[in-house]
Amino acid sequence: MKEYLHSLLVSIMLLLASVVAYGQNIIYSDGPYVKKTDSGFDVITVINGKPECENLKNNKLQVSSSNGNHRFDVELTDIEIPISDYAMADEVTILSDPHGDLDSFVSILQSSAIINNEYSWCYGNNHLFILGDVFDRGDEVLPIFWLIYKLSSEAKEVGGVVHLLKGNHEDMVLNDDFRYTSSKYTSLADSLNMKYSDFWTNEWILGEWLSTRNYIERMGKNLFTHAGISEKMVSAKLDIKQINELMRIYALSDWESRFNNPEAELLFLMNG
Numbered sequence: 001m002k003e004y005l006h007s008l009l010v011s012i013m014l015l016l017a018s019v020v021a022y023g024q025n026i027i028y029s030d031g032p033y034v035k036k037t038d039s040g041f042d043v044i045t046v047i048n049g050k051p052e053c054e055n056l057k058n059n060k061l062q063v064s065s066s067n068g069n070h071r072f073d074v075e076l077t078d079i080e081i082p083i084s085d086y087a088m089a090d091e092v093t094i095l096s097d098p099h100g101d102l103d104s105f106v107s108i109l110q111s112s113a114i115i116n117n118e119y120s121w122c123y124g125n126n127h128l129f130i131l132g133d134v135f136d137r138g139d140e141v142l143p144i145f146w147l148i149y150k151l152s153s154e155a156k157e158v159g160g161v162v163h164l165l166k167g168n169h170e171d172m173v174l175n176d177d178f179r180y181t182s183s184k185y186t187s188l189a190d191s192l193n194m195k196y197s198d199f200w201t202n203e204w205i206l207g208e209w210l211s212t213r214n215y216i217e218r219m220g221k222n223l224f225t226h227a228g229i230s231e232k233m234v235s236a237k238l239d240i241k242q243i244n245e246l247m248r249i250y251a252l253s254d255w256e257s258r259f260n261n262p263e264a265e266l267l268f269l270m271n272g
Contacts, residue, residue: 028184029066031142034076034205041076041205046188063146065102066139072119074150076205081212084240086161088220089127096131096226097167100138105147114151121151125159127219132167132226136180145206164213167226171268174200174210175254211251214244233267243267 031045034056041056059076093112098105109115114123128151134144152162169180176197178186189196200207216225218240223229238246247267250258258268 028187030184030188032061032063032146033142033199034061035203036205044188051188051191061146063143065143070102070106070119070140070143072147072150074146075153077153079205079209079212082161082163082214082217084214084217084244086127086217086219088222089125089161091123091126092129092219093123093126094129094131094224097133098130098138098144099133099136099169100141100144102138102140102143102147105144119147119150121154121158121160121162123155123160127161127163128155129163129217129224130165131224132165133169134164134167135169135173137182139182139184141185142206145210149206149209163217163224165217165224165226166210166213166215170210171251173197174251211248215247216240216243 028049029045029047031043033044035042035044037055039055040058041061043054043056043061045052061074061076062071063074064071093114095105095108106115106119109128110117114121114128116122130148134148135141148162148164152164155162172179173181174197176195178196181196186196189198200210202208202211216223216229218224246263250261250263250267253261
């Protein structure tokens with residue numbers, strides 16, 4: 001009975017969202033947003049402005065770009081916090097700031113022989129770093145996140161590693177700063193009387209996974225982070241693991257709280 005009422009409520013909410021979208025003449029695609037339930041996974045996708053919901057009984061998810069040019073399957077897996085320190089790998093590729101540009105992201109990965117035409121990992125035991133800022137500006141934020149999620153699992157099976165480090169745009173969206181966020185991403189949440197960041201809490205698969213990603217990592221003598229670190233941060237003499245642990249703790253603090261906390265201010269604001 002509980003599951004029936006839950007499914008009924010979701011269906012009513014999605015119907016209302018569809019009416020709102022139609023009334024505003026919004027034509028866009030978004031998702032999938034995936035939430036784990038007692039009966040499997042609830043999947044919300046917007047196709048041509050119309051929200052659709054389905055319940056997956058297994059852990060196989062299909063992901064498509066808005067125009068359908070990119071399609072791949074994702075297997076939902078257990079989520080683990082990555083380590084912060086790595087030995088030097090034989091080969092490393094470093095990317096940054098995909099900002100929702102799936103075409104360019106896929107093109108770079110394929111031309112670098114990191115993925116094949118089926119969007120599968122083919123980079124062996126090598127390492128791929130993505131230094132943050134997947135959110136905002138482009139039209140394909142969700143498919144990029146899902147592709148990174150998928151490749152992380154596939155790389156691990158053959159001894160490789162995909163490193164997604166969080167950038168300032170991840171921090172902004174998760175803290176309700178939508179100044180660079182297209183209305184495409186907030187329309188579904190608005191129509192359901194939610195905030196867009198509500199889709200990125202630990203209730204949702206990508207939200208939980210993103211919350212475990214690091215902000216800074218070291219490989220051999222090389223330091224990787226989104227926008228560098230200040231001399232003041234270096235003088236604080238925090239180790240890499242400690243920085244990531246503290247930043248995960250303070251990640252959902254509002255801006256005012258960070259300004260009033262010297263440790264959080266050092267980690268997140270301009271002098272850190």
